[in-house]
Amino acid sequence: MSASLADRKAASTPPDLVEIRDLVVTFGDQPAVRGLDLTLRRGEALGIVGESGCGKSVTWLAALGLLPPTATVEGSVRLAGQELLGAAPATLDTLRGGRIAIIFQDPTSSLNPVHRVGTQVREALRLHRGMDHRAAAAEALRLFDLVGIPDSRRRVDLYPHELSGGQNQRVMIAMALAGQPDVLIADEPTTALDATIQAQILELLQKVQRETGMALVLISHDLGVVAELCQRVGVMYAGRMVEMAEASQLFAHPLHPYTKGLLAALPDLSGPRRRLVPIQGSVPEPGAMPAGCAFMPRCPDQQRQCTALPALRELAPAHHVACVRAPIMRAAP
Amino acid sequence: MLRYLALRLGRAALTIVLVVTFAFVVLRLSGDPAVIIMSPEAPQAAIEAFRHAWGLDQPIWVQYIDYFSAIAHGELGQSFRDGRPAIDLVAERIPATLWLTIPALCLKLLIGIPAGIHAALHRNSLTDRVVMAGAVAGFTVPSFVLGLMLVLLFSVELGWLPSGGQGSWQAGILPVITLGFGGAGILARFTRSAMLEVLGQPYIRTASAKGVPWARVVRGHALPNAAIPTVTIVGFMVGSLIAGAVVVESVFSWPGVGRLLVVAVSNRDLAVVQCILLLVATTMVVSNLIVDLLYGVLDPRLRGGRS
Numbered sequence: 001m002s003a004s005l006a007d008r009k010a011a012s013t014p015p016d017l018v019e020i021r022d023l024v025v026t027f028g029d030q031p032a033v034r035g036l037d038l039t040l041r042r043g044e045a046l047g048i049v050g051e052s053g054c055g056k057s058v059t060w061l062a063a064l065g066l067l068p069p070t071a072t073v074e075g076s077v078r079l080a081g082q083e084l085l086g087a088a089p090a091t092l093d094t095l096r097g098g099r100i101a102i103i104f105q106d107p108t109s110s111l112n113p114v115h116r117v118g119t120q121v122r123e124a125l126r127l128h129r130g131m132d133h134r135a136a137a138a139e140a141l142r143l144f145d146l147v148g149i150p151d152s153r154r155r156v157d158l159y160p161h162e163l164s165g166g167q168n169q170r171v172m173i174a175m176a177l178a179g180q181p182d183v184l185i186a187d188e189p190t191t192a193l194d195a196t197i198q199a200q201i202l203e204l205l206q207k208v209q210r211e212t213g214m215a216l217v218l219i220s221h222d223l224g225v226v227a228e229l230c231q232r233v234g235v236m237y238a239g240r241m242v243e244m245a246e247a248s249q250l251f252a253h254p255l256h257p258y259t260k261g262l263l264a265a266l267p268d269l270s271g272p273r274r275r276l277v278p279i280q281g282s283v284p285e286p287g288a289m290p291a292g293c294a295f296m297p298r299c300p301d302q303q304r305q306c307t308a309l310p311a312l313r314e315l316a317p318a319h320h321v322a323c324v325r326a327p328i329m330r331a332a333p
Numbered sequence: 334m335l336r337y338l339a340l341r342l343g344r345a346a347l348t349i350v351l352v353v354t355f356a357f358v359v360l361r362l363s364g365d366p367a368v369i370i371m372s373p374e375a376p377q378a379a380i381e382a383f384r385h386a387w388g389l390d391q392p393i394w395v396q397y398i399d400y401f402s403a404i405a406h407g408e409l410g411q412s413f414r415d416g417r418p419a420i421d422l423v424a425e426r427i428p429a430t431l432w433l434t435i436p437a438l439c440l441k442l443l444i445g446i447p448a449g450i451h452a453a454l455h456r457n458s459l460t461d462r463v464v465m466a467g468a469v470a471g472f473t474v475p476s477f478v479l480g481l482m483l484v485l486l487f488s489v490e491l492g493w494l495p496s497g498g499q500g501s502w503q504a505g506i507l508p509v510i511t512l513g514f515g516g517a518g519i520l521a522r523f524t525r526s527a528m529l530e531v532l533g534q535p536y537i538r539t540a541s542a543k544g545v546p547w548a549r550v551v552r553g554h555a556l557p558n559a560a561i562p563t564v565t566i567v568g569f570m571v572g573s574l575i576a577g578a579v580v581v582e583s584v585f586s587w588p589g590v591g592r593l594l595v596v597a598v599s600n601r602d603l604a605v606v607q608c609i610l611l612l613v614a615t616t617m618v619v620s621n622l623i624v625d626l627l628y629g630v631l632d633p634r635l636r637g638g639r640s
Contacts (some may be wrong), residue, residue: 043568089547097544104535113558113634124543125552159633175543177544 009018017042017182017215018100019064023075025055025062029234030286031332032058032071032238037312042190045209045216047226049246049262050236056219059236060185064100065092082183098128101176101302105188107168111160117171118144120158121178128179143174147204165195170204177208183215184208190225223266227251235259238283238294241312245319255321258295293323341625345618346546352614357400361393363376366601370413387413400607409611410604412597419608423552423590427575429499430582430589433508434574440513441520441570446563449524453532454551464521471518480511480584498636512578516570523566534558542587561631568624572617576609 018040025033033055040046048056061067063077065146077084079099084092091232096102104110112120118140125136135157144152147170160168169189176184190198206229209216220226226233227247234244235256243256254260261279268274281298290296292307299306305324312322367383368375384390388399403410409420432509451572452464452606488508495504531537532555540554541547570577586592597605629636 049370064542066542093544093546095544096542102542104539106535110535110539110553112540112558115554125544127544161634172539175539179544 007235015041017077017080020059021076022064023056023059023062023073025067025074026072027070030257031239031289032286033062034289036075036236036239037243038241038244040215040217041214042173042182043215044161044232045206045218045230046224047230047233048217048219048236049221049226051221051235053283053286054236056236057187057237060102060187060217060219064096064102066096066102069173094128097124097181100181100185100187101179101181101183102187103169103172103189105174106165106192107172108160108163108165108192109170111168113160116157116159117168121156121171121175124175124178138144139178140174143177144171146177146208147174148200151219163199165193166201166247167195169193169201173201173204173208177212180212183217184257185217185219187219188221189218190222191220198225205229209322214228222250223262235262238289239286240294240322241320242295242322243320244312245316247271249316249319252318253319255319256295256316256323257299257301257325261298295316295323339422341622345622348618349611349614353607353611355395356395356610358393359509360601360603361396364601365389365531366413366603367599375445380433392638396591404611409608412605413602414600417604419604423593423608423612426588426593427638429587430575430578430591432499432505433512433578433581433587433589436509437512437516437578438570438574440509443515444513444566445520446524449521449550449563450528450559452521452525461525465525468518468521468525471515472522472622474515476511476515476580477561479514480507480581483507483511484584489548499588502583504587508578508581508587511581511584520566520570524559524563527562528555530562531558543619557582557631564624564627564631568620568627571623572620573613575616576613599606 016039018038020036020038023033023036023038023176024031036055036059036275038059048059050056058067058071061286062073065084065087067073073085075085079095082095084095087095111117118137121140121143122131122133122136125131125139126133129139131139140156141152142322143154149155149167149170154330155167157210160171166325173184184205189205190201193201198256202225205216205218208214218226218229230247232244233247233250234241235250235258236242237258243250243254243259245255250259251263254263258279261277264277265279267276278302279298284290284294284297288305292311293299293310296302296306308324310322310324312320314320315327336489362597365388367380367389371380371383379490381390388396391399400410409418412419426477448464448468454460455461484496484507487494494506495501498504536552537554540550545554568631575590576594578587578589578593579594581587582589583595590612594606594609596602
């Protein structure tokens, strides 16, 4: 009896908001994502790290159906149980900007140069909240204030080229919030901005996440940024998830040799100065992936069993690693 | 804004002066109108008298200054042939030319722009390939070849349409198609590449990402941006409304400005040629000016002197 009650409760509010299963994305014959599993829980802040080209952005563009037709996407992406891959365009249009919003790396070129920024925000309000012009105008102003654009009354009537990069990213965030999404995907939201502006934008993302209770996916190659904002972190390498854990756990006890390498390559903020340790070699070309673990050629601990493709396994509570050597290494540090 | 406009107008005037000067010099270096009009066998005294009567015995710079001061007084000279004012000769030909070029322009716009947009939206599809093949044919086949082929098919073989002249409205059909086809090809190609460029921009992805339906992304986000480069080409076509049909008018014996120009050049009828060139330069410069002002309307980044 108690089990069925729990079941019913779980069914009414499934904890997993987005569920990605075995996602494969290829451009021509070049694989970009090679079998990715991922779950995003309601309201959590999930960080996805990895170097350029590891498939972290492509994963989410594929999930939203935003890749060009030259890409082939296979697998399954479910939003609260609803399959997104292959969904009808009309269905995707109500979900995109409505339940899932996304902001991009370069805010200025992500906004249409011939429309006023206010118009672009109002468009999202009219689409997803059915507001008339007057209501949308008032709500757009409120959103501009919420994301911290000063002198919003004047700025809604400006064009993207008349605003700074940081302000344009705030406009993008306002536009993303217009549909009151369950999840905001921030794809390297601060990479194109100055260091001081970066901090402000991250703070803003943290603030809106806290206030709205939406989930946040922060895609970044900056471990520091992710450590600060995210509860859970996934590390991607060559189109696959290699390690996933609570942020504190991952940074304190990394298990995958790639994660260890990334952390060793970071400078310490305190303590004696030391030489940074780079990861040897470079990411394999998409056309020339090794048969087994893609990190093997660069791994300091490569063994014969690494020629088999490692699955993502839970080695500690909520700590998943895709490395056949990890349990052994962990047992005998 | 006013200062910008004044600057533009000044530059436009300078362009016209340069074109007219160039035409003036070239025409006077390319043969003696007296000899051509009077025939080379005419007595020397008669030729001298003709030269004197038209001021051709003056040094070229004196003729040049006289010419410009005449223009300043609204005087564009008389035809050597029959002494009628050149402006009247040209003006009575303009309607005939516009009868061809305006419908041809509509044809270019109505075929070229939708075809280009369609090809861009269905890139690499069969229709894209067909449209692009047609476009390449449109602007690589010279208009006199196309014109003659159409005459061969529709006038000689099928007998459906007259091969030339201005007798009936049907006579205009073949020249309009000849003029329009090439222009439609050019416009389709430009529109397609402008659209493809725009469709690859991040803001198009943003529009899709915020849930704008695709048809609205195309209409509201892509087209206004793709219009900017396309307007340049359309402006060029509007600028050549007066003089764009020289070859086609000759092929179809259409009594327009283009044919008048050909006849006037071969006769060294200087006043008429210069009058036409002045008209052509003015329309081209004016349409360029309109295009420049349209840029400002279409693209807020190009608006100068924002308050």
